[in-house]
Amino acid sequence: MLAVPFLALLLSISPATTEAAPPAGDAAGDAASDAENADYLATKDEVQAAMLKANEDPTEGSASLRNALTKLQNHAPLLAVDAEGQELRTRAQLTLARALMAAEDSDGARDVMDEAIRTARGDPMPTASFGPGLTALHKERMGSLDKLGTGEIAVTCLSPCQVYVNERPATVSGVAGLVPGKYRLHIVDPEGVNRTLQQIIEVTADGTIAIEFGTAPIDPIEPTTTPAFKRMMPRWAEISLMVAGALTMGAGGALIGIHERCPDLSSPLADPQCPEVYLTRTAGIITLAGGGALFLGGTITLAVDEVRLSRSKERQPPAVSLVYTLRF
Structure with a gap:
């Protein structure tokens, strides 16, 4: 006869428990969110793989890295709150600039460096880790862009909103002190009432781009009342x-x-x-x-x-x- 532990016997005869299924709407929303998160994580892995390829083969790898960066930046709300993702994006931009320099595409390298500077919005970048050539390019572009002055993106939110400029959080009123150039603007309604606004903004020196988002509540139209009729005499x-x-x-x-x-x-x-x-x-x-x-x-x-x-x-x-x- 086989000896059965007493605890195992109790577990085998205990009634099975069931969990209530989540509401259909919540389940659908969670599934969409999980799919988006999974796609975002996969895109980050794709960026890292493209960085390795760009280091090995600057000519072909730079195209793959550019495409991977574009896909990463399409996840604006997730990238904006992901410090690791922000750091990965900065390193990928610098890697792309260095690869273009190695491929003798100096104009492309300058454009990528300008994009990285605009995205950083004054935050330091680890250019020293990418060699003296990239450090010199960064210094040159910083000096050139500083001479251009700055512009502003002014946002007016008529309903609740979250604002992202180049996939980085911004205040609901917008961002000032921007280096002239193109910026990716994302405005999201956290309540899901208004459609997400995605727009490329061209900022000019001393210029202000005004953007309005959402819809202000409209008060009901009160019916017009005619003054009560008053007879001259009863x-x-x-x-x-x-x-x-x-x-x-x-x-x-x-x-x-x-x-x-x-x-x-x-x-x-x-x-x-x-x-x-x-x-x-x-x-x-x-x-x-x-x-x-x-x-x-x-x-x-x-x-x-x-x-x-x-x-x-x-x-x-x-x-x-x-x-x-x-x-x-």
């Missing part, structure tokens, strides 16, 4: 004026009608014994005119108020607010 008052005017006009007409009449409204010519004759024409005319004024005033104010009320309802906008969001 409707009941206008109608009351018309009624009062009509009654007054009727009274005025009655007064005119009984002018030069007896109290029993008979004609004094037909009744010689008429004790009294009404003389009411003047009062009737005045009363009739006053009633007409009241009736006309009520009619006009009512008509004007009703027309204004109708137009006010036509102009009243629907209570709807629209919000437009522009992003690029």
Whole structure:
């Protein structure tokens, strides 16, 4: 019989544990991030291999090293926070410049050295480790570039952003004191709302390149409100004026009608014994005119108020607010 350790027996009969699977969205994001990191690490290895090749065969190796550097610099966010990657990139640039010098491509060597100086932004470079020829080239190019003055890349971030200039971190407001020449600008939205901006910027002496990124929040458009309609008079008052005017006009007409009449409204010519004759024409005319004024005033104010009320309802906008969001 085989002896089975007691602990192994317990483990063999213990229930299996399961772990909850991460959300699908998180898993996809992690997979993309892992793939990018793996590609970045592979590119760093490619740069190191190209450096060895450039040292062995400057003519053919310089082309491979230039391509590897370009691939490395395409990983701006990862390279910007990788001190080892930054050091590798600097050594690769100096190796490329030395290889071009060995291949008798002096113009290419100067261009690569200028690129390295612009990327370093004043930080020291280990040129002494690459021989006196490269040290002399560095000194010469530093002297020439210093005479050109400096320019600036000014960035305005309307939403959260991360700014990289030549794959090195920069402030969200940009970078000043840049040697004239071409720079690679990367602006990334950490929240993923806006697309990453990648642009080649030509900086000139005493010049400022202004770049705007993102979209500022847009406040909702408030519906325009029409001032509340106010009548000249309440409707009941206008109608009351018309009624009062009509009654007054009727009274005025009655007064005119009984002018030069007896109290029993008979004609004094037909009744010689008429004790009294009404003389009411003047009062009737005045009363009739006053009633007409009241009736006309009520009619006009009512008509004007009703027309204004109708137009006010036509102009009243629907209570709807629209919000437009522009992003690029």
